[in-house]
Amino acid sequence: MTSLGERNLTERDRGLTAALITLLDGDVPQPFGLRRFQQLPSFSHQDAGFHPGVPGERAFGEHVDQTNYSVVVGDQIVVKWLTPPAPMPHPAVDVLAHLVEAGFNQTAPPYAALTLREKSGEVLLALVTGYLPGARDGxxxxxxxxxxxxxxxxxxxGRLAADLHLxxxxFPGAGPPAGPLRAAGRAERALREALDLTEGDDGRWxxxxxxxxxxxxxPLTAPITxxxxxxxxxxxxxxILRWRDGYAVIDFDGNPTVTEAEPYQPAARDLAQxxxxxxxxxxxAVKRRGTPPGQAADWARAARGLLLDAYRDRLAERDGRHLLDESLIRPFEIEQECRELIYAARHLPRWRYAPMGVLRTWYDDTEETP
Structure with missing residues (x-):
């Protein structure tokens, strides 16, 4: 079991994840540790295919969760094995625990985090959450x-994002800025890097x-209040998954492509992304479904407006207007597109069409300025 997070599971590991789940209600032996968030669901074992009294398991499939490795157990639980195990403290563990405490339930139900104490420190082996029937990602x-x-x-x-931010x-540590943020410098570096890495006609444009x-x-050069x-x-x-009973936000691991990002930032950062x-x-939709570009741009504009209106209204309903500084949305959006270009250049060149398509949509009708 200690090696499961270091590689993708194979046929010889079949049954280990399900067996683990049946043990999580009891004491976990050293050097393992367990942080429980909510009570695990009970299983009916009648469909167990490989061992009496143990629920069945299956992989999500090759197209899902490429960074880690997820196993569905009994069509009720998902175990995400981190490949490789991640050092503790891990953002997802703390955030999921807080969301349970805060009563936020628009996520896959968090049940537990399995850790391992090594000589170099504690690492996170797996996260155990609920399975959402019929779920598809955005x-x-x-x-x-x-x-x-x-x-x-x-x-x-929009309402989901507002409820999440509320x-x-x-979360302990949230509050007014204690000093200057690095937002302006970080955004300028992203722009310079995007300019350096984007080649050809796209780069010239x-x-x-x-x-x-x-x-x-x-606006990012002004003090953030x-x-x-x-x-x-x-x-x-x-x-954001759409599943049988609505929507659920997932993956609280943070942004793997931005190592210097502060965990505490303006809500506008999330909203802009x-x-x-x-x-x-x-x-x-334009590239893969043949949607006419003008129609797609109109759709994005309308959807963005509805999302922002619902977000504002929800904050207002719950006395949370102070969480949003609207002047930060656009600059964070620009920075995000720069980061998409950087990601495309470094990891996924075929993705460049998306951020470039967005920027051309925003600026092609304006005069070029130096």
């Missing part, structure tokens, strides 16, 4: 919405708009 269901021209879902996402705003982009980033909360850190439509992901969905 890179599937949201592209369907864009292709069909439907936008009503965006209000649900819960995270009570991007360079021609550098002045516009820098002006959009200017909005409260800093424990943000999700990687909030895009791919982290979520709105830009709608723009990316529109680009995916």
């Amino acid at each position: 890179w599937e269901w949201c592209v369907d919405e864009a292709e069909a021209g439907r936008t009503a879902f965006a209000a649900d996402l 819960a995270l705003a009570t 991007l360079a021609s708009r550098a002045g516009d982009l820098r002006r959009e980033l200017a 909005t409260p800093l909360i424990r943000i999700h850190g990687d909030l895009h439509v791919g982290q 979520l709105t830009t992901s709608l723009e990316h969905v529109a680009q995916v």
